[in-house]
Amino acid sequence: MHQDATAGEHRHEDATATGMAGEHRHRDVDEETARYWEELYAQRDRFWSGRANPVLVDVVGPLAPGSVLDLGCGEGGDAIWLAGRGWRVTAVDVAQTALDRASAAATEAGVASRIEFRRHDLTRAFPSGEFDLVSAQFLQSPLEFPRAEVLRSAARAVAPGGRLLIVEHGEVPPWGRHEHHHPRFPTPQETLADLDLDPDRWVTERLDAPRRQATGPDGQVGTLVDHVVLVRRER
Ligand SMILES: C[S@@+](CC[C@H](N)C(=O)[O-])C[C@H]1O[C@@H](n2cnc3c(N)ncnc32)[C@H](O)[C@@H]1O
Known part of the structure; x- marks a missing residue:
């Protein structure tokens, strides 16, 4: 599901916070990327489970709890769970539809005041600031995506003492096997190498590929493999 087409250094900057109306258009959003994800979300009233990711x-x-940056937050399952546990959440996604759904769900859950949702295309720019936790959960794309570069920006956004958690599909989910695009997913070790972290400043806390049972969009049950990288910045 992903292609690694690392481009040059991309900028760190703030995108404008978005509201429910979906009227915000950011000049740093790639039209093709936005269209792809908008079309995906348009297929269903709700695409993801709404639950936080198990890892x-x-x-x-x-x-x-502290501050957390949720990259590619989708419909907000993780952001809402984190806010419910007292985290101050900045949640970004390129798809306005996903952000609108996430924002509505956060309001319903009574945690909207602890989450800032922002429309942000990570292929163009990265949110500013440092966070106690940066989380990239299934930030994978069939489009050209400068994955290694985005993940290195994610590491730079971790505050001293904070953590970066990357969870990715290790195999195509059973319900996605009819798609023509069957990539080879990077191993956790390859992802860690892509981060190019200074071993004097970073500790690897998890590097594994657990399996879990999950339910697909049409209720199918199957086994998924997650590729997990958890690193902590010491200073
Ligand atoms: C596979 S979904 C995962 C959503 C969520 N993290 C979860 O685990 O349910 C990937 C998400 O990344 C977002 N995304 C993809 N490319 C992006 C980009 N360039 N910038 C920001 N978000 C992006 C998509 O809109 C989508 O919501």
Whole structure:
């Protein structure tokens, strides 16, 4: 589901916070990227489960809350769960439809005041600031996507003492096997290498590929493989 087409250094900057109306148009959004994800979300009233991702729950559960950046937040399942546990969340996505749904769900859950949703195309620019946790959950795309560069920007956004958690599909989900695009997914070790972290400043806390049972969009049950990279910045 992903292609690594690393481009030059891309900018760190703030995108304008978006509201529910979906009227915001950011000049730093790639039209093709936005169209692809908008068309995907338009297929269903709700695309993802609404629940937080299991590895995120596992990793974050024992942590004291702080600030978190959720990259490619989709419909907000993780952002809402994190806010419910006291985290101050900045959640970004390129798809306005996803952000609108996430924002509505956050309001319904009573946690909207702790989440800032922003429309942001990570292929063009990266949110500014430092965070106690940066989370990239299934930030994978069939389009050209400067994955390694975005993940390195994610590492730079981690505050001293903070963590970067990357969770990706390790195999095409059983319900996605009819798609023609069957990539080879990077291993957790390859993803860690792509980050190019200074070993004097970073500790690897998790590097594994757990399997789990999950339910697909049409109720199909199958086994998924998650590729997990969790690193902590010491200073
Ligand atoms: C596979 S979904 C995962 C959503 C969510 N993290 C989850 O685990 O349910 C990938 C998300 O990344 C977003 N995305 C893809 N390319 C992006 C980009 N260039 N900038 C920001 N978000 C992007 C998509 O709109 C989509 O919501």
